[in-house]
Amino acid sequence: MNHDPRLPGTTADVVSSHHVFGAPCWVSLTCRDQATTEDFYGAVLGWEWKPVKLGERFRVALVDGTPVAGIAAVASMWQMAAAWTPYFAVAGADEAVARVQERGGTLAVGPLSFPPGRAALLSDRDGATFGIWEGELVADWERWRRAQPAFVRLHTRDAFDAAIFYGEVLEWATGRPGCCEVEYEGGEVVLRSGGDVVARIESGALGSAPDPSIRPHWQVHFAVSDVTACARAAEAHGGSVLTKDSTEAVLRDPDGAQFTVTSRRSR
Numbered sequence: 001m002n003h004d005p006r007l008p009g010t011t012a013d014v015v016s017s018h019h020v021f022g023a024p025c026w027v028s029l030t031c032r033d034q035a036t037t038e039d040f041y042g043a044v045l046g047w048e049w050k051p052v053k054l055g056e057r058f059r060v061a062l063v064d065g066t067p068v069a070g071i072a073a074v075a076s077m078w079q080m081a082a083a084w085t086p087y088f089a090v091a092g093a094d095e096a097v098a099r100v101q102e103r104g105g106t107l108a109v110g111p112l113s114f115p116p117g118r119a120a121l122l123s124d125r126d127g128a129t130f131g132i133w134e135g136e137l138v139a140d141w142e143r144w145r146r147a148q149p150a151f152v153r154l155h156t157r158d159a160f161d162a163a164i165f166y167g168e169v170l171e172w173a174t175g176r177p178g179c180c181e182v183e184y185e186g187g188e189v190v191l192r193s194g195g196d197v198v199a200r201i202e203s204g205a206l207g208s209a210p211d212p213s214i215r216p217h218w219q220v221h222f223a224v225s226d227v228t229a230c231a232r233a234a235e236a237h238g239g240s241v242l243t244k245d246s247t248e249a250v251l252r253d254p255d256g257a258q259f260t261v262t263s264r265r266s267r
Contacts, residue, residue: 019177019178020089020137020178020193020194021089021090021091021170021171021178021179021180022088022089022090022170022171022172022179022180022191022193023088023089023180023191023193023198023199024086024087024088024089024149024151024152024198024199025087025088025089025133025137026069026070026086026087026131026133026137027068027069027070027084027085027086027087027149027152027220028069028070028071028072028084028085028087028131029069029070029071029072029082029083029084029085029257030071030072030074030080030081030082030083030085030257031071031072031073031082031253031255031257032073032082032255033073033254033255034057034059034071034073036238036254036255037071037073037253037254037255038059038071039237040234040237040238040239040253040254041061041071041253043233043236043237044230044233044234044237044239044251044261045061045063045222045224045230045261046063047061047062047063047068047069048061048062048063049061049062050062052070057072057073057074058070058071058072058073059071066143066144067144068144068149069149081212081256081257082253082255082256082257083129083217083257083258084218084219084220084257084258084259085121085129085130085131085218086130086131086152086199086218086220087119087130087131087132087133088130088131088132088133088170089132089133089134089137090132090133090134090170090171091134091171092134093110093111093118093119093120093132093133093134094111096120096132096134096169096170097110097111097120097122097132099168099169100122100124100169103125103165103168103169104125104165105122105123105124105125105165105169106122106123107120107121107122108120108121108122108123108129109121111132111134115135116135116136117133117134117135117136118133118134118135119131119132119133119134120132124156124162124165124166124216125165126156126157126162126205126207126216127207127215127216128154128155128156128162128216128217128218129217129218130218132170145194145196145198149220149221149222149223150221150222150223150262150264151197151198151199151200151221151262152198152199152200152218152219152220152221153199153200153201153202153218153219153221153260154166154199154200154201154202154216154217154218154219155202155204155205155214155216155217155218155219156201156202156203156204156205156216157203157204157205157206157207157216158203159188159189159201159202159203160189160203162189162201162216163182163189163201166201167182172191180192180193180198180199181193187202188200188201188202189201189202205217213242213258219250219258219259219260220259220260221248221259221260221261221262222259222260222261222262223261223262223263223264224261224262224263224264225263225264226263227244227246227247227248227249227261227262227263228244228249230249230251230261231244231249231251231261234251234252234253237254238253238254239251239252239253239254240252242258246263247262247263248260248261248262248263249261
C-alpha cells in the first residue's frame, strides 16, 4: 500500500483516502431534472458545471475552477429520492462495508469502481444514508475544504450511539496519523479533521416521523457569503426556504432535496 500522497505519474500532490480517512471528502446530489438542477444551484451558489466520464446524466460543480460537488440525474430512473449525500474517505472500501454490516447498517450499492477509486452507498442502523470513498481525493484537497461545503451534520436519534457506530466504521479517534478527532461541544458530537470542524452529530430525529426532514439524515451545509441572497435566489428559481436566520438558512431545491447555506463568518 502506497502511503506517499504524491502518487506515481503525477506532477502535483494528490491526497488519497488513506491520509484523511474518516473525514467527509465529497458530496453528491441525486436529482430528476438535470437542467433545472444546474440552473438552480448556479443561481443560488454560483456554481458552474462540467461533464464527467460517467455519462451525460452526471456533472461536477465548480467554484472558481475547483470541483466541489457532483450531481447525478438518476432519481427517477433508479426510483430514489432527490437528496444530498456526503461521502467519507476510507482506507479500504471492502473493510468499511463489512464494518457497517457487522454493526447493523445496510449496503445499498457497491463497492463500485470509479477510477481513480471505489465507492459504496450505505445507511446507518437508524436509516441515515451516507457514502464511502477509497482512492484519490479531489486534486486540490485543501482548496476543496476551503471552498464548499462548510461541514455536514447528522440529525439522528441518539448522537452518542451514532458516534460510536461511525467511529468504529470510519476509524475516528484511533490516534493514527490522518484520523479524525471527536469532541463533545454544546450538546453535539463534533468531528474535526486537521483542526477544522467537518461534521456534527445531534440527537432528536425520529425514525418513524412522517416528515422525511425529521427522520435521521445527513444534512450538507454549504459555506456562502450572503445567506439572504441565497434564500432569495432559491425562491426565485423554484425552490423554497424552510427556515432562516442571519447566519443560516435551510433550503429545498425544485426536486425536493434539502440543504443548508451557512455564513462563512459564522464558521
